[in-house]
Amino acid sequence: MKRHVLGATTAGLVALSLITAGCGSSDSGKTDTANNAGAASSAPQESASAKPVTLELFQYSPEMTDAMHQMAEQYHKENPNVTINVTINQDNYYPLLKTKINAGEVPDIFMTGAYNDNKTYQDYSYDLTNEPFMANIADSAKTGVTLDGKVLGYPLILQSYSFIYNKKLFADAGIKELPKTFSELEAAAKQLQAKGITPFTNGYKEWWVLEQTITPILASAGGDYAQTYADINAGKKKLSDIKELVNLFPLIDLTLKYSSGKPLETDFNTSVSDFAQGKAAILHQGSWAEDAIRKINPTIDIGFLPHPVGEDGSKAGLMVDSNIVYRVNKDSKNLKETLKFFNWLTTSEYGKNFVPKVVKQISTIKDAPFPDSQLAKDTSEYLKNGKTYPWVKGYYPDGYEQQGGQILQQYVGGVTDKDKTVAQLDSTWAKLAKAAQ
Amino acid sequence: MTTASKRWRELGVFITFVAPVLVLILLSAEIPFIMSLYYSLTKWNGISKHITFIGLQNFKELFLTDTDALASFFFTLRYSVATIVATNVIALLLAVVLTKTFKLTSILRAAFFVPYIVSLVIIGFIWKFVFSNAFSSLYEWTHWPLFQWSWLGTADLAFISVVFVSVWQSVGFYMMIYITGLQSIPGELNEAAAIDGANGFNRFFRITLPLLMPSLTVALFLSISNSLKVFDIIFTLTFGGPGKTTTSSTMDIYNEAFVNNRFGYATAKSLMFVVLILLITLIQVKFFKSKEVEA
Numbered sequence: 001m002k003r004h005v006l007g008a009t010t011a012g013l014v015a016l017s018l019i020t021a022g023c024g025s026s027d028s029g030k031t032d033t034a035n036n037a038g039a040a041s042s043a044p045q046e047s048a049s050a051k052p053v054t055l056e057l058f059q060y061s062p063e064m065t066d067a068m069h070q071m072a073e074q075y076h077k078e079n080p081n082v083t084i085n086v087t088i089n090q091d092n093y094y095p096l097l098k099t100k101i102n103a104g105e106v107p108d109i110f111m112t113g114a115y116n117d118n119k120t121y122q123d124y125s126y127d128l129t130n131e132p133f134m135a136n137i138a139d140s141a142k143t144g145v146t147l148d149g150k151v152l153g154y155p156l157i158l159q160s161y162s163f164i165y166n167k168k169l170f171a172d173a174g175i176k177e178l179p180k181t182f183s184e185l186e187a188a189a190k191q192l193q194a195k196g197i198t199p200f201t202n203g204y205k206e207w208w209v210l211e212q213t214i215t216p217i218l219a220s221a222g223g224d225y226a227q228t229y230a231d232i233n234a235g236k237k238k239l240s241d242i243k244e245l246v247n248l249f250p251l252i253d254l255t256l257k258y259s260s261g262k263p264l265e266t267d268f269n270t271s272v273s274d275f276a277q278g279k280a281a282i283l284h285q286g287s288w289a290e291d292a293i294r295k296i297n298p299t300i301d302i303g304f305l306p307h308p309v310g311e312d313g314s315k316a317g318l319m320v321d322s323n324i325v326y327r328v329n330k331d332s333k334n335l336k337e338t339l340k341f342f343n344w345l346t347t348s349e350y351g352k353n354f355v356p357k358v359v360k361q362i363s364t365i366k367d368a369p370f371p372d373s374q375l376a377k378d379t380s381e382y383l384k385n386g387k388t389y390p391w392v393k394g395y396y397p398d399g400y401e402q403q404g405g406q407i408l409q410q411y412v413g414g415v416t417d418k419d420k421t422v423a424q425l426d427s428t429w430a431k432l433a434k435a436a437q
Numbered sequence: 438m439t440t441a442s443k444r445w446r447e448l449g450v451f452i453t454f455v456a457p458v459l460v461l462i463l464l465s466a467e468i469p470f471i472m473s474l475y476y477s478l479t480k481w482n483g484i485s486k487h488i489t490f491i492g493l494q495n496f497k498e499l500f501l502t503d504t505d506a507l508a509s510f511f512f513t514l515r516y517s518v519a520t521i522v523a524t525n526v527i528a529l530l531l532a533v534v535l536t537k538t539f540k541l542t543s544i545l546r547a548a549f550f551v552p553y554i555v556s557l558v559i560i561g562f563i564w565k566f567v568f569s570n571a572f573s574s575l576y577e578w579t580h581w582p583l584f585q586w587s588w589l590g591t592a593d594l595a596f597i598s599v600v601f602v603s604v605w606q607s608v609g610f611y612m613m614i615y616i617t618g619l620q621s622i623p624g625e626l627n628e629a630a631a632i633d634g635a636n637g638f639n640r641f642f643r644i645t646l647p648l649l650m651p652s653l654t655v656a657l658f659l660s661i662s663n664s665l666k667v668f669d670i671i672f673t674l675t676f677g678g679p680g681k682t683t684t685s686s687t688m689d690i691y692n693e694a695f696v697n698n699r700f701g702y703a704t705a706k707s708l709m710f711v712v713l714i715l716l717i718t719l720i721q722v723k724f725f726k727s728k729e730v731e732a
Binding site (some may be wrong): 094096098102120121123125205207238262263264265270397399402403406407409410411412413414416431432435436 | 483485487588589591676677682694695696697699
């Protein structure tokens with residue numbers, strides 16, 4: 001009996017000491033970061049020593065996994081004292097990032113979107129405005145990462161989206177000129193259908209695909225975007241006061257009318273594989289989808305349609321922006337090494353070739369080569385000779401991308417009609433804008 | 438040994454066993470709960486270093502203007518009623534059948550129990566595949582319109598799909614609760630009733646069911662709290678869609694915190710949700726406890 005009690009007591013004590021040890025270490029962890037925050041300001045003056053350093057890099061975009069590991073290895077080869085620890089997560093990226101930040105374990109480098117995320121993550125983003133390497137980044141890519149005149153992020157990739165079309169199927173159907181208006185698009189769809197080709201595959205299970213349908217329509221309104229959306233956020237105007245907004249509905253109706261299958265059950269992968277196999281001729285997606293398409297059909301011949309936004313063909317354009325942004329943790333104890341890494345990524349031979357050759361997307365660096373992919377080439381064509389629009393979703397209040405997409409899913413599913421959808425788009429905006437102030 | 442010192446020793450033993458758990462619960466559940474009481478009174482995006490205290494604003498918004506919260510709560514209620522009734526009825530039926538002795542009993546018990554062991558996330562993905570890809574293949578083969586319906590893409594069908602998958606997943610667990618309950622009912626009672634001329638129907642409703650009340654209390658308590666808290670299955674199967682038609686309260690809270698970046702408001706929502714669950718389960722347990730009988 002006595003021995004049992006003793007055993008239990010020791011077990012209890014061990015458990016207790018483990019717990020207190022746990023508390024102790026987490027407490028000391030906190031003070032550590034606090035100290036680092038203080039030390040960070042003085043860190044840049046210290047010389048970059050050769051002592052081993054591990055940079056934590058946390059990001060989404062799983063399609064970049066191989067590229068990221070290859071790059072980290074290359075950097076380690078050139079700088080043996082630095083190891084870049086790349087962690088990639090897709091499904092739960094933002095909750096995980098926030099948990100890390102709240103636990104005081106802010107990664108040295110982490111990925112976010114541009115525009116609104118500047119504000120959300122401003123307390124943790126290092127101000128890159130005066131870093132010499134930022135001069136090599138294209139100015140158009142800097143707009144999205146600038147908040148109150150400060151450059152708070154490193155735009156990595158230029159992405160573009162619109163309707164992607166299968167050139168062979170278009171030729172088979174005898175479509176000579178690319179459609180630029182809704183009626184031309186409908187005429188093209190009819191021609192495709194007459195040949196027994198399904199025109200559209202709609203990945204409307206993904207709310208972001210529908211968000212990508214709102215954004216071009218809103219971008220086509222033109223004008224001073226920042227001012228327009230500031231007015232809407234302040235409640236001076238409603239979203240539906242942008243008269244182009246209603247063009248959304250004929251476009252969605254059109255894609256639904258000329259498609260087969262279950263739009264709200266078709267996800268990114270299904271729509272991409274339908275398109276790649278030639279089961280449908282038009283896919284609403286972006287430059288990031290080309291890799292996935294080519295994995296299924298390496299020889300497919302594809303290109304971007306200018307995104308029709310109404311009955312005015314001159315307004316059709318390509319959505320081009322940089323929404324993949326690295327942020328440097330301003331309190332990082334490896335700040336100096338981190339900045340050195342970004343300098344390398346921007347100015348070294350490997351760094352310049354990394355995005356176009358390894359990731360196979362368009363780089364934001366001024367003198368970087370263009371990637372060898374059809375959609376990227378199309379994008380550069382549009383940038384030179386065509387019409388392009390920024391992704392105005394950057395001006396949406398936090399959460400509106402997903403909420404707006406889900407409201408449109410309800411329209412697609414027939415749960416709500418046009419008027420109700422517009423009312424919901426307005427009221428949700430008002431609610432989220434108010435919350436963001 | 439005096440009684441006093443014996444009592445001290447018992448207390449000592451009691452504390453040694455209870456203290457570690459108590460400390461763990463305090464650290465991992467109670468303290469965060471108290472912290473969330475504070476966060477519910479603030480405006481905070483979850484990571485900013487500036488937390489603004491706004492008093493009861495969050496609760497005011499929740500009660501007066503938030504239609505999304507209301508819609509998702511009604512969905513949760515509809516979902517709960519459907520799953521609780523379906524799971525318990527089916528589980529009870531299975532339990533009654535599988536307490537009879539025939540060859541396949543143990544294999545069938547295992548078969549019904551297996552889905553319960555599999556992670557809900559995996560089950561969500563499996564059924565997503567079945568509803569989308571497997572069903573379209575089945576349609577090409579059989580041409581039954583049933584397989585061509587958009588089971589996850591139509592509001593009403595998505596509701597049925599979610600309920601069906603939840604019931605399929607959890608029924609084995611509740612079946613086990615009922616089987617243990619049924620096995621603890623003494624056989625003589627039923628035999629005596631049979632001799633007195635009661636038919637099978639009467640024996641089940643007048644003897645077996647009242648004696649099964651303790652199991653029923655437990656099973657209902659668990660199924661009520663589990664179905665009100667449903668998250669994983671919906672997250673993986675429909676992601677609350679199409680639109681928001683299958684968004685449960687828990688998912689609404691998740692979206693508020695991690696999509697809309699409104700941590701303070703989401704905390705307020707989750708607190709109200711805790712209170713609601715507490716009330717519902719309390720009433721249920723009180724009601725069913727009063728119905729329990731002794732053999």
